[in-house]
Amino acid sequence: MSAAIGHFDNPIPVYLLTGFLGSGKTTLLNRMLLADGPRTAVIVNEFGDVAIDNDLFKVDGTASDLIETSNGCICCEPGNDIVSTLARLSAAIDNGDVSAVDRVLIETTGLADPAPIINQMLIASSYSIAGRFFALASVITTLDAVKGKETVEERILAHKQLAFADRVALTKADMLTQAQADRREALMALVARINPAARVFDIQDPLAQPESLLEHGIYAPDGRSMDVIGWLKAESPLSKAFGAKDVSQWLPGNRHSDVYTKSMVLDGSVTSRQVTSFLDILMRAAGNRLLRLKGLLSLADDPDRPYLIHIVQGTFHPPQRLERWPSEDRRTRLVIIADGIDEMALESFLQVLKPKRVRKAETAAPDTKSEH
Numbered sequence: 001m002s003a004a005i006g007h008f009d010n011p012i013p014v015y016l017l018t019g020f021l022g023s024g025k026t027t028l029l030n031r032m033l034l035a036d037g038p039r040t041a042v043i044v045n046e047f048g049d050v051a052i053d054n055d056l057f058k059v060d061g062t063a064s065d066l067i068e069t070s071n072g073c074i075c076c077e078p079g080n081d082i083v084s085t086l087a088r089l090s091a092a093i094d095n096g097d098v099s100a101v102d103r104v105l106i107e108t109t110g111l112a113d114p115a116p117i118i119n120q121m122l123i124a125s126s127y128s129i130a131g132r133f134f135a136l137a138s139v140i141t142t143l144d145a146v147k148g149k150e151t152v153e154e155r156i157l158a159h160k161q162l163a164f165a166d167r168v169a170l171t172k173a174d175m176l177t178q179a180q181a182d183r184r185e186a187l188m189a190l191v192a193r194i195n196p197a198a199r200v201f202d203i204q205d206p207l208a209q210p211e212s213l214l215e216h217g218i219y220a221p222d223g224r225s226m227d228v229i230g231w232l233k234a235e236s237p238l239s240k241a242f243g244a245k246d247v248s249q250w251l252p253g254n255r256h257s258d259v260y261t262k263s264m265v266l267d268g269s270v271t272s273r274q275v276t277s278f279l280d281i282l283m284r285a286a287g288n289r290l291l292r293l294k295g296l297l298s299l300a301d302d303p304d305r306p307y308l309i310h311i312v313q314g315t316f317h318p319p320q321r322l323e324r325w326p327s328e329d330r331r332t333r334l335v336i337i338a339d340g341i342d343e344m345a346l347e348s349f350l351q352v353l354k355p356k357r358v359r360k361a362e363t364a365a366p367d368t369k370s371e372h
């Protein structure tokens with residue numbers, strides 16, 4: 001194996017980027033990768049079967065050299081685990097399908113539990129080839145300055161994402177109004193309580209250099225990582241912190257229990273009126289149960305310039321009109337992550353966006369109708 005691919009004494013550093021749904025992972029990722037920076041393999045783990053983040057990387061034109069999108073959750077889907085994914089990357093480098101990389105950056109889904117991923121990486125280092133040639137360098141989590149406190153307090157996954165990070169990237173601080181300044185203090189107090197050792201980095205700070213988040217951290221293979229293994233096993237303090245709530249929500253097998261994803265792909269364009277009323281009704285009806293909506297829309301007024309829309313836990317971020325489609329795929333795509341919304345109701349509501357067609361049955365003569 002060539003030295004450029006990494007070897008046991010000098011493994012390729014792997015950075016894990018976590019953070020709750022919509023907290024700004026993709027945005028940060030695009031800012032961390034510099035055009036003249038080290039060669040970086042980017043692995044994006046999507047929750048849902050329509051890949052949108054993949055296209056967003058291209059829109060923002062980052063320096064990432066490899067994009068591998070894996071469907072299914074990297075923390076709990078057999079065969080899709082982090083070690084298998086790294087083994088595939090290693091094989092691709094060996095075969096010459098991908099040229100050697102200096103580091104790997106993994107963006108997990110917003111619903112990934114970081115503990116099993118970190119565990120897999122640390123445990124694999126002693127038994128698997130991938131585990132020996134790659135090493136977990138650092139875990140970075142994005143924390144939304146506006147919604148972060150409530151999210152961490154209410155959701156065990158967000159709590160764990162914060163607890164397991166060694167670097168916290170505070171996002172969206174620019175969205176806090178003067179009157180909300182105390183929110184930031186309360187959030188920092190929460191971070192200090194849950195993870196006092198974490199380095200907090202405000203990505204909106206004009207002096208911030210997001211690429212500096214990609215330096216070796218406490219998970220680096222320098223001997224101290226053994227402490228981390230012990231720490232991962234000692235999850236009970238986290239569970240205790242949520243003792244009053246329904247414990248089953250984070251037991252293995254029940255993970256993501258009420259959360260599901262709906263994706264929709266549409267040929268043809270939609271009108272802005274259709275989209276506005278669709279989003280208006282959806283947001284009113286679903287409220288915070290609409291964890292995430294991401295969409296690329298072909299609008300009838302200018303189908304060459306798609307609209308990018310984001311809703312994060314009930315907040316509608318200003319839509320962005322892109323100058324061009326990020327890939328060959330010019331279809332309208334929507335991914336919705338819902339928490340406890342009636343699935344059938346959502347599915348039929350999505351039909352509102354379908355272009356209206358005259359159904360055959362409506363035009364056919366009555367005597368041509370089939371009886372069976």
Ligand SMILES: Nc1nc2c(ncn2[C@@H]2O[C@H](COP(=O)(O)OP(=O)(O)OP(=O)(O)O)[C@@H](O)[C@H]2O)c(=O)[nH]1
Pocket residue numbers: 019020021022023024025026027028053109110142171172173174175203204292294310312317318
């Ligand atoms: N104002 C502001 N908006 C931000 C910031 N970071 C992210 N956003 C916006 O928040 C929305 C979601 O950001 P993403 O980067 O897609 O979040 P994500 O964590 O990758 O989302 P998922 O992949 O769904 O989990 C987008 O509209 C971003 O433009 C920030 O620091 N300030």
